[in-house]
Amino acid sequence: MRCDLSAYLFSPTDAERHRRDALHARRRTPLSCGNRPGTNRKRNPARSTGDVYTVESYRRAIARGCDAADRWSKGGLVVDEHERLVPRWHPHQLRHTAATELRRRYGIEAAQVILGHRTLTVTQVYAEKNTAQAVQIASEAG
Numbered sequence: 001m002r003c004d005l006s007a008y009l010f011s012p013t014d015a016e017r018h019r020r021d022a023l024h025a026r027r028r029t030p031l032s033c034g035n036r037p038g039t040n041r042k043r044n045p046a047r048s049t050g051d052v053y054t055v056e057s058y059r060r061a062i063a064r065g066c067d068a069a070d071r072w073s074k075g076g077l078v079v080d081e082h083e084r085l086v087p088r089w090h091p092h093q094l095r096h097t098a099a100t101e102l103r104r105r106y107g108i109e110a111a112q113v114i115l116g117h118r119t120l121t122v123t124q125v126y127a128e129k130n131t132a133q134a135v136q137i138a139s140e141a142g
Contacts, residue, residue, distance in 0.1 A: 104133075
């Protein structure tokens, strides 16, 4: 854990360093026969790890995880290329689900405040209507 409470909790640079350390620990070739850690890296790479994870990097990691899970779940079965056993999803679906649950439990105004929306219109886009409550009211009303 980091001592600085205002710092980001997860760092791509730290994650890459841990990944490389794990690869080095699993290495079978002796250090005298091959590249030593850090000797085969580019001096000025076109892309380097950032200081923080972005929304796009988070979304991309989820998509890659879904794709890997889909490949694993097929387990060598012959399945149509376009048929997914593990569907893809994106981080905003978590926000939509949370908004819908907040609206169901506490009402649209509370969901608006918690989500930080200025208008109810935006909250209504995120929070789906409570159809279960509508069905219950309709059945009670007859």
